[in-house]
Amino acid sequence: MPDKPLEIALNVTAEELYNANPDYKAFQEGDAQPMGVTFQGYDFPRFQESKMVFKYPNGEFLIDGVMSVIAYDNIKTPNSLLTDYNITFIYNKNSDGITDEDAYKKTMNLFKELKDKGWVYNKDIGSPRLSEKDGFIFTLADHTSSLNLDFTRTLTFEEWMQLSNIQTWQLRHGTDAFMDIMYIRDTDPETGNRHYLMSLDISDPIEVVKQTVGADHRDNWEKEYVRLYSEIPTWRLQSETQAIEMGLKIQQDQPDYTLPLVLEKTGIDTSKFISIDPYKITYEEFIKRSEAGEDMTPYYENQTKPNKPEITSQAKGRCLAGQPCPKSGYWFTLAKSDSRAYFKQGDIMPDYPNNQWGEVIWQFEGEKG
Numbered sequence: 001m002p003d004k005p006l007e008i009a010l011n012v013t014a015e016e017l018y019n020a021n022p023d024y025k026a027f028q029e030g031d032a033q034p035m036g037v038t039f040q041g042y043d044f045p046r047f048q049e050s051k052m053v054f055k056y057p058n059g060e061f062l063i064d065g066v067m068s069v070i071a072y073d074n075i076k077t078p079n080s081l082l083t084d085y086n087i088t089f090i091y092n093k094n095s096d097g098i099t100d101e102d103a104y105k106k107t108m109n110l111f112k113e114l115k116d117k118g119w120v121y122n123k124d125i126g127s128p129r130l131s132e133k134d135g136f137i138f139t140l141a142d143h144t145s146s147l148n149l150d151f152t153r154t155l156t157f158e159e160w161m162q163l164s165n166i167q168t169w170q171l172r173h174g175t176d177a178f179m180d181i182m183y184i185r186d187t188d189p190e191t192g193n194r195h196y197l198m199s200l201d202i203s204d205p206i207e208v209v210k211q212t213v214g215a216d217h218r219d220n221w222e223k224e225y226v227r228l229y230s231e232i233p234t235w236r237l238q239s240e241t242q243a244i245e246m247g248l249k250i251q252q253d254q255p256d257y258t259l260p261l262v263l264e265k266t267g268i269d270t271s272k273f274i275s276i277d278p279y280k281i282t283y284e285e286f287i288k289r290s291e292a293g294e295d296m297t298p299y300y301e302n303q304t305k306p307n308k309p310e311i312t313s314q315a316k317g318r319c320l321a322g323q324p325c326p327k328s329g330y331w332f333t334l335a336k337s338d339s340r341a342y343f344k345q346g347d348i349m350p351d352y353p354n355n356q357w358g359e360v361i362w363q364f365e366g367e368k369g
Contacts, residue, residue: 001048001050002024002050004023005050005051005052005053005062006021006024006042006050006051006052006053006066006069007020007021007052007053007055008052008053008054008055008069008085008087009056010056010081010082010083010085010177010202010203011081011082011083011204012081012082013079013080013081013082014030014038014073015079017040017041017071017082027044027050028042029041029042029068038073039070039071039072039073040071040072040073040082041068041069041070041085042066042068042069043067044066044067044068046067047093047094049064049065049066049067049093051063051064051066052066052069052087054085054087054200054202056177057173057174057176057177059117059118061113061114061117063087063089063200065090065091065092066089067088067089068086068087068088069086069087070086070087071084071085071086072084083203083207084202084204084207085200085201086201086202087199087200087202088197088198088199090195090197091103091106092195092196096191096193097188097191097193097194097195098195098196100161100185100194101157103183103194104157107183107198108154110181111152111154111169112154114151114171115151115152117173118174119151119172119173119179120152120171120172120173121150121152121169122170122171122172123150123254123256124147124170125232125235125256125273126235126239127148127236127239128236128239128240128242128243128250129236129240129250129254130148130243130249130250130251131249131251132150132152133153134243134248134249135148135149135150136149136153136159137246137248138246138248139163140162140163141242143242144239145239146164146166146168147168147170149167149168149169150169151169151171151181165184166182166183166184167183167185168180175205175257175258175259175260175261176204177202177203177204178204178205178207178208179200179201179203180200180201181199181200182198183196183197183198183199184196184197184199205259205260205261206261209221209259209262212225213225213228222363223332223334223363223365225262225266225268226266226268226334226363227334229266229268232273233273233275233276234276234283234286236275236276237275237278237282237283237286238283240275240283241283244278244279250278250279252275252301256271256273257271258271266318266363267318274300274301275301276296276299276300276301277299277300277301280298280299281299286299317363317364318362318363318364319349319361319364320349320360320362321333321335321350321351321361322349322351323348323349324345324346324347324348324349325343325344325347325348325362326345327345327367328342328343329342329343329364329365329366329367330342330364330365330366330367330368331349331363332362332363332365333352333360333361333362335360335361336352336360340365343362
């Protein structure tokens with residue numbers, strides 16, 4: 001095995017990945033899949049696991065015992081960039097099995113290293129606003145999401161053993177790199193040996209947003225994210241209703257954070273996200289009343305209307321109704337169905353008063369039909 005660790009980074013081409021690691025050519029894997037996707041990366045035999053360095057803006061970290069590195073390459077797009085990696089590794093590359101105590105210690109040490117290097121808990125916008133302790137309690141419940149553990153809270157060994165045999169922690173480094181750390185814990189029925197298969201799912205911001213909107217909307221994620229944004233408060237309300245039913249306290253002053261990519265492309269500042277007040281209404285009651293046509297504005301926290309995109313100077317390709325069109329091409333607005341139309345630069349963008357959406361915001365789709 002080469003002495004130099006394998007090096008990976010986001011937003012490089014497959015060719016650049018392979019050129020950066022010439023000593024690992026024998027372990028390269030390229031697995032063509034349907035729909036124009038190829039899995040690029042490396043595969044290492046058992047007991048020949050490699051070391052790997054992941055490099056990100058202003059930092060890097062090393063993982064030993066790497067079994068495989070897989071990235072998703074869209075070969076339909078020339079020189080497409082690798083925006084998502086899956087890395088599997090084990091702690092016990094030189095032995096068959098590991099004790100629960102050793103796996104616990106090694107994972108806590110990894111978490112401490114990442115915390116010291118500036119990684120933070122990535123509480124997504126639909127998660128309940130809980131303390132670190134309550135997040136642990138919420139995770140243990142059978143009917144709740146297992147994605148609410150803050151990795152910066154050091155678990156006791158007893159708490160570690162209470163976790164499910166499949167557990168995931170969500171992390172981010174600023175808003176440049178996002179990472180899910182997961183283990184699968186198992187026992188060999190023949191030998192009784194314990195095994196922990198570890199994995200890292202590392203993504204860039206655009207990949208994270210595309211996963212939010214779903215596979216059917218990857219190519220028009222900006223439009224779909226704007227549509228989904230007003231629905232996301234119900235996602236959070238559902239989880240916070242569950243938490244309150246468990247006797248947990250919602251920390252309504254917990255801040256959200258800005259995703260610069262979303263702000264630039266849609267004008268939505270996710271740090272200004274407005275939640276539905278879980279102490280005023282439950283998820284089930286909110287859905288029932290809203291479907292009956294009731295005005296649900298009073299149930300939102302600290303505002304007079306539900307979440308809508310904000311127009312900011314950082315939003316590109318957006319124009320308010322009544323303003324001159326800034327660029328010739330095709331535009332659409334969510335305020336009116338089948339609104340897509342061609343406008344020339346200087347044309348006044350139409351308004352649709354009394355629509356159900358609210359303020360009419362036109363979004364640029366492209367210059368070609």
